[in-house]
Amino acid sequence: MRRSRGRPEPADPRQLARRLLPWFDRHGRHDLPWQREPTPYRVWVSEVMLQQTRVETVIPYFERFLRRFPDVAALAAASEDEVLHLWSGLGYYSRARHLHAAARRIVAAHGGELPADFAGLTALPGIGRSTAGAIAALARGERRPILDGNVKRVLARYFLVRGWPGDSATAAQLWQLAEACTPARRTGAYTQAIMDLGATVCTRARPACERCPLEAGCAARAAGLAATLPERRPVARPRPERRRLMLLVVRNGAEILLERRPGSGIWGGLWTPPEFAEEAGLQAWCRAQFGPRARPARLPGLRHSFTHFDLEIEPWQLRAGRAAARVEEGGRVWYNSRAPSSIGLPAPVSRLIEGCLHGVEGSGQESSDGKDDPVRGARSRGRGARAGAVAR
Ligand code: SF4
Incomplete structure (x- = not known):
């Protein structure tokens, strides 16, 4: 040949x-x-x-x-x-x-x-x-x-x-x-x-x-x-970065509070922990839901790559006591990791839950645009970072 x-x-x-x-x-x-x-x-x-x-x-x-x-x-x-x-x-x-x-x-x-x-x-x-x-x-x-x-x-x-x-x-x-x-x-x-x-x-x-x-x-x-070949996009634009705080509220050692996301947008229709833009909002929500003595602790962060931006996730953890019973209302569930229900979880959230409860890894890449873009074989399956063990 x-x-x-x-x-x-x-x-x-x-x-x-x-x-x-x-x-x-x-x-x-x-x-x-x-x-x-x-x-x-x-x-x-x-x-x-x-x-x-x-x-x-x-x-x-x-x-x-x-x-x-x-x-x-x-x-x-x-x-x-x-x-x-x-x-x-x-x-x-x-x-x-x-x-x-x-x-x-x-x-x-x-x-x-x-x-x-x-x-x-x-x-x-x-x-x-x-x-x-x-x-x-x-x-x-x-x-x-x-x-x-x-x-x-x-x-x-x-x-x-x-x-x-x-x-x-x-x-x-x-x-x-x-x-x-x-x-x-x-x-x-x-x-x-x-x-x-x-x-x-x-x-x-x-x-x-x-x-x-x-x-x-x-x-x-x-x-x-x-x-x-094929040639790459002519002018590489700087990759935007977003940062979100996620609060992992743990009840009975195996249950995590999750919220259903809106049907469109990133991870549309899937379930994720309560999300916040800033620490002040997270702290205020914890006090409102669990009382003035609620003290969430910050966990090591992780990074997740979407097609068009990188997401820096800053996880926080709160061990909830009896007051946790009332937060279930309004599109929220207690997700039991020992008897998981059939709901959709983004891979980084699964890893966060695992990391929070048992200490496992997390990082990956996926599309942010929701379009039918038939490109195969371009997806990274994670870079081996460990949620719960990764310093940012
Ligand atoms: S560039 Fe691709 S199509 Fe061309 S010879 Fe190499 S492997 Fe074959």
């Missing part, structure tokens, strides 16, 4: 599938849980879970989710709390809320079956052009292109597409190439193949060009630019 650099064959869209499919037959992934029975529903759930998230992370979530919600009707009938509970730890929770809302709409307006037409699919919450393309191609064998993060990377390199893929002109060029490269036959296999190549060979940091089936025609490889 090696050849001299500097004299590339012209990058021909028709060649891409021809080169890719034999490689896929030998080296691609053929036994992922959603591939075993690729119904539109299973492909849809897998595609949504795979946005921003690695395959290895998704597999156990997908299997649990499908055991509990084997079809659209089961998902539509569930409470949002239960859906978010099964999503807890996967991050990007707007995906789960959109999935749930779309399931309800499918039951109400489409007889419980995902719409057969492309426009009907893209009209559903959380289903963009790429996700709809994947459902059409992988579950129905239709000739529809996809353009997730892996595909963008492969196409940008193979065709030497300059520009940041978030820019509309570059995105339009990539969609044109995706359309031109998608073959009429074996569309599902091709779709899986180009995703697999991006995930396992044409990786972001160190593409393994020497074992790539596209090497002979890859313009970026020939130009020595493989690792530098």
Whole structure:
């Protein structure tokens, strides 16, 4: 597969599938849980879970989710709390809320079956052009292109597409190439193949060009630019930082007071400890709820990265006595860590609770925008900081 650099064959869209499919037959992934029975529903759930998230992370979530919600009707009938509970730890929770809302709409307006037409699919919450393309191609064998993060990377390199893929002109060029490269036959296999190549060979940091089936025609490889494409956002903006105080009120050694968050925004619909902007507000709330002798103690902080900002969490802890009984009103619960209820908890909050009660870790990264941005494999699964043990 090696050849001299500097004299590339012209990058021909028709060649891409021809080169890719034999490689896929030998080296691609053929036994992922959603591939075993690729119904539109299973492909849809897998595609949504795979946005921003690695395959290895998704597999156990997908299997649990499908055991509990084997079809659209089961998902539509569930409470949002239960859906978010099964999503807890996967991050990007707007995906789960959109999935749930779309399931309800499918039951109400489409007889419980995902719409057969492309426009009907893209009209559903959380289903963009790429996700709809994947459902059409992988579950129905239709000739529809996809353009997730892996595909963008492969196409940008193979065709030497300059520009940041978030820019509309570059995105339009990539969609044109995706359309031109998608073959009429074996569309599902091709779709899986180009995703697999991006995930396992044409990786972001160190593409393994020497074992790539596209090497002979890859313009970026020939130009020595493989690792530098796709281009990054032109002007890197400074990353905003936010700081919030969270109060972990502990009752009976195993119960933590949680509040339900509003349905939209960060961690929408999930449950978190009472939150405050400043210490004065936290102290005043503690006195109002638990009496003048309430003395919350500050715990070591932790940092959590969202797509567009970093969140500095400053946890505080308060051991509550008998006065704690009355704070349960108004959208609050005592979450019993020994008999946890089926509600959604953000991963850092789970770690905070663990750290507070038992001393465990916490830190991670997730999306803050709630959009269906089909980029895969970009998510950090935490940096190993220890809540309850990390000094900021
Ligand atoms: S030759 Fe390298 S840069 Fe080009 S598609 Fe293959 S792995 Fe990616």
